[in-house]
Amino acid sequence: MLHKNTLLCATLSTALLGAVTGTANAAVVASIKPLGFIASAIADGVTTTEVLLPDGASEHDYALRPSDVKRLKNADLVFWVGPEMEAFMDKSAQQIPAAKQVQMATLPNVEPLLIKGSDDDDHDHAGHDHGDENSDEHHHHGDYNMHLWLSPEIARMSAVAIHDKLVELMPQSRARLDANLQAFEAQLAQTDKQVGSELAPLKGKGYFVFHDAYGYFEKHYGLTSLGHFTVNPEIQPGAQRLHQIRTQLVEQKAVCVFAEPQFRPAVVEAVARGTSVRMGTLDPLGTPVQLGKESYTQFLTLLSNQYASCLKGE
Numbered sequence: 001m002l003h004k005n006t007l008l009c010a011t012l013s014t015a016l017l018g019a020v021t022g023t024a025n026a027a028v029v030a031s032i033k034p035l036g037f038i039a040s041a042i043a044d045g046v047t048t049t050e051v052l053l054p055d056g057a058s059e060h061d062y063a064l065r066p067s068d069v070k071r072l073k074n075a076d077l078v079f080w081v082g083p084e085m086e087a088f089m090d091k092s093a094q095q096i097p098a099a100k101q102v103q104m105a106t107l108p109n110v111e112p113l114l115i116k117g118s119d120d121d122d123h124d125h126a127g128h129d130h131g132d133e134n135s136d137e138h139h140h141h142g143d144y145n146m147h148l149w150l151s152p153e154i155a156r157m158s159a160v161a162i163h164d165k166l167v168e169l170m171p172q173s174r175a176r177l178d179a180n181l182q183a184f185e186a187q188l189a190q191t192d193k194q195v196g197s198e199l200a201p202l203k204g205k206g207y208f209v210f211h212d213a214y215g216y217f218e219k220h221y222g223l224t225s226l227g228h229f230t231v232n233p234e235i236q237p238g239a240q241r242l243h244q245i246r247t248q249l250v251e252q253k254a255v256c257v258f259a260e261p262q263f264r265p266a267v268v269e270a271v272a273r274g275t276s277v278r279m280g281t282l283d284p285l286g287t288p289v290q291l292g293k294e295s296y297t298q299f300l301t302l303l304s305n306q307y308a309s310c311l312k313g314e
């Protein structure tokens with residue numbers, strides 16, 4: 001009896017405090033859209049999910065607006081990859097207590113799954129001058145490829161982590177959060193199978209991507225990437241690198257080169273010109289997909305279709 005009263009009292013005062021300080025309608029704030037896809041599936045019907053990075057911006061090059069800083073501060077939960085990806089929010093995230101954030105890169109089971117970034121071969125071949133090299137260093141994701149949202153496996157682990165944090169923060173919504181996680185995992189397993197069978201016949205068809213973002217997806221589905229134009233999309237590949245890619249396109253009989261909606265550099269077209277290589281587009285951020293229960297699996301399906309439509313050819 002006493003226990004019940006104490007709980008009720010605590011709940012009431014938390015609610016009142018929330019109302020007074022105006023934090024009652026804070027939400028889950030995700031750094032970039034694909035993370036918003038995962039978060040919104042878990043938070044569905046419980047709390048809202050917001051995305052910091054505006055559509056059309058690059059995950060590699062963004063500066064927080066004062067309103068973003070405020071949103072981060074007021075968030076119930078902040079979900080991001082980590083400072084090696086979203087350097088733009090590192091300073092703000094440092095002010096947020098650990099209980100109120102999920103950092104994809106530091107989840108307990110993620111580390112053994114990390115794959116190396118390939119900055120070194122870019123440095124060897126790109127022929128940048130040293131000024132370029134410095135800024136490359138600065139923007140770079142570190143030793144590992146940090147586009148972790150492109151791994152269905154890491155996405156699932158992140159969903160579990162978000163679920164657990166939200167249950168801690170909103171224990172009254174546990175039933176709904178449990179159901180959301182279960183639905184997410186079921187959808188993901190099903191989509192994973194579908195995407196797997198769409199992409200299976202495309203194994204061995206070589207291609208180049210614009211930036212080194214897709215390693216997790218490619219590894220998971222056994223695709224045959226021949227390489228990338230650049231590690232950091234903010235830095236255009238040098239003439240030497242382009243020449244080398246063009247040679248590889250022909251020698252290794254690449255089928256496609258992929259640009260991105262965020263980056264449609266003339267260099268990608270120039271390299272493919274006069275060869276039989278097709279042009280495609282890959283969107284690593286799922287720009288046209290709306291947040292919601294099924295958005296992450298819609299994103300995987302969209303990406304899969306983007307690979308398939310170019311690699312299949314007609």
Ligand SMILES: [Zn+2]
Pocket residue numbers: 059060147211212213
């Ligand atoms: Zn990237």
